Amino acid sequence: MVSDVSKTHPVQLTVLRAEQVAPSLRRVVLGGDGFSTFLERFEALPQAWTDTYVKLVFRSDGGTYAEPELDLDALEERPVLRTYTIRAVDAEAGEVAIDFVVHGDEGLAGPWAAGVQPGDTIHLRGPNGAYRPLPDADWHLFVGDEAGLPAIAAGIEALPPGARAVAFIEVDGPADEIAFVTRGDVELHWLHRGAAPRGSTTLLDDAVRAWSWWPGRAQAFVHGESALLKSVRPYVLGDRGVARADVSVSAYWRRGETEEGFRVWKSQQTEAVMRPS
Ligand SMILES: Cc1cc2nc3c(=O)[nH]c(=O)nc-3n(C[C@H](O)[C@H](O)[C@H](O)COP(=O)(O)OP(=O)(O)OC[C@H]3O[C@@H](n4cnc5c(N)ncnc54)[C@H](O)[C@@H]3O)c2cc1C
Known part of the structure; x- marks a missing residue:
C-alpha cells in the first residue's frame, strides 16, 4: 500500500502523446517501461479513489x-515537485493520462506539458488519493475549476448507475467545457469567467x-x-451542515503563488487554525 506519496521511489514514464482536450487543458499520455511499476502501485491503493x-x-x-533510476536524496540540486491528478489509467493499453491546465509561460509543469514531445520522460512519485463517490450518499456535489476538473471528471465517470449529482465547474468559456461518460444522473452547471483572471471570481x-439544495445525505x-x-x-460544512467525513475540500493552487509558495500559505493556514486564540 502506498501511504505517503512524498516517500515513494520515483518511477520514470515516457510521453506517448499529448493532445488538447480543450483550449485550457492539455492531456499528456504516459507509458513505457515504468508503467508496470506504476500500475502495481495504483492497483495496491486501498480504495478505487477518483482523486x-x-x-x-x-x-x-x-x-x-533522463536517468531511469533516480535517488532524489542523492541529487546535488533539490528537485521541484508538482502535484497532478491521474485522469485515467488504461491497464490494457499501458497508458496513464494526466490533464494539465494551460496557464502560460510561468511555472514548470504547465509549460512542460505545453511543449512535450513523444519520447520525453518524467518521473513521478505516488500515487495516492482520498476521495471516491460513496454508494450510500443520497447525492453528490462537485465544485471546482480547471485544476479540479480532472478529478471531478473521474468522480463523475465513476458514479454508480442512476446516482444523482450536481456539478459546478468554472472555466474560461464554452470551448473549455468537456463531455463526461457517466452512468450517473448529473446536473451540470458550467460557469464562464470570460476575460477575468483565473481564481479571481466569485462565480462558483x-x-x-443560489442553487436549491437537494434533501438527503450529500x-x-x-x-x-x-x-x-x-x-x-463554509457554506457546505456550516450553512448546509454536510458531515465533515462526507466533504473532500482542499485548495489545488493559489493565484499568484507557485506550488512552493502555495504550500507555505497552506501550512500557515493550518497553523492559524491550530493556534489557540
Ligand atoms: C491534489 C492535487 C491535484 C491537482 N491536480 C491537477 C490537475 O490534474 N491538473 C492541473 O492542471 N493542476 C492540478 N493541480 C494544481 C497544480 O498542482 C498547480 O496548479 C501547480 O501550481 C502547477 O504547477 P506549475 O509548475 O505549472 O506552476 P507553478 O510554478 O506552481 O506556478 C507558476 C504560476 O502559475 C500560476 N498557476 C498555477 N496553476 C494555475 C492554474 N491552474 N491556472 C492559472 N494559473 C496557475 C501560479 O499561481 C503561479 O503564478 C493539483 C493540485 C493538487 C494539490
Missing part, C-alpha cells in the same frame, strides 16, 4: 531527469449558494483555487 494524484519531479530549470460560490468534492476554502467550504 488519485502523483508528484511529478522536475529540475529547477523546468527540465526532467454565487452559483452554489457528499461533496470541492477543489480548485484557494478562494474556495473561504467561500464554498
Whole structure:
C-alpha cells in the first residue's frame, strides 16, 4: 500500500502523446517501461479513489531527469515537485493520462506539458488519493475549476448507475467545457469567467449558494483555487451542515503563488487554525 506519496521511489514514464482536450487543458499520455511499476502501485491503493494524484519531479530549470533510476536524496540540486491528478489509467493499453491546465509561460509543469514531445520522460512519485463517490450518499456535489476538473471528471465517470449529482465547474468559456461518460444522473452547471483572471471570481460560490439544495445525505468534492476554502467550504460544512467525513475540500493552487509558495500559505493556514486564540 502506498501511504505517503512524498516517500515513494520515483518511477520514470515516457510521453506517448499529448493532445488538447480543450483550449485550457492539455492531456499528456504516459507509458513505457515504468508503467508496470506504476500500475502495481495504483492497483495496491486501498480504495478505487477518483482523486488519485502523483508528484511529478522536475529540475529547477523546468527540465526532467533522463536517468531511469533516480535517488532524489542523492541529487546535488533539490528537485521541484508538482502535484497532478491521474485522469485515467488504461491497464490494457499501458497508458496513464494526466490533464494539465494551460496557464502560460510561468511555472514548470504547465509549460512542460505545453511543449512535450513523444519520447520525453518524467518521473513521478505516488500515487495516492482520498476521495471516491460513496454508494450510500443520497447525492453528490462537485465544485471546482480547471485544476479540479480532472478529478471531478473521474468522480463523475465513476458514479454508480442512476446516482444523482450536481456539478459546478468554472472555466474560461464554452470551448473549455468537456463531455463526461457517466452512468450517473448529473446536473451540470458550467460557469464562464470570460476575460477575468483565473481564481479571481466569485462565480462558483454565487452559483452554489443560489442553487436549491437537494434533501438527503450529500457528499461533496470541492477543489480548485484557494478562494474556495473561504467561500464554498463554509457554506457546505456550516450553512448546509454536510458531515465533515462526507466533504473532500482542499485548495489545488493559489493565484499568484507557485506550488512552493502555495504550500507555505497552506501550512500557515493550518497553523492559524491550530493556534489557540
Ligand atoms: C491534489 C492535487 C491535484 C491537482 N491536480 C491537477 C490537475 O490534474 N491538473 C492541473 O492542471 N493542476 C492540478 N493541480 C494544481 C497544480 O498542482 C498547480 O496548479 C501547480 O501550481 C502547477 O504547477 P506549475 O509548475 O505549472 O506552476 P507553478 O510554478 O506552481 O506556478 C507558476 C504560476 O502559475 C500560476 N498557476 C498555477 N496553476 C494555475 C492554474 N491552474 N491556472 C492559472 N494559473 C496557475 C501560479 O499561481 C503561479 O503564478 C493539483 C493540485 C493538487 C494539490
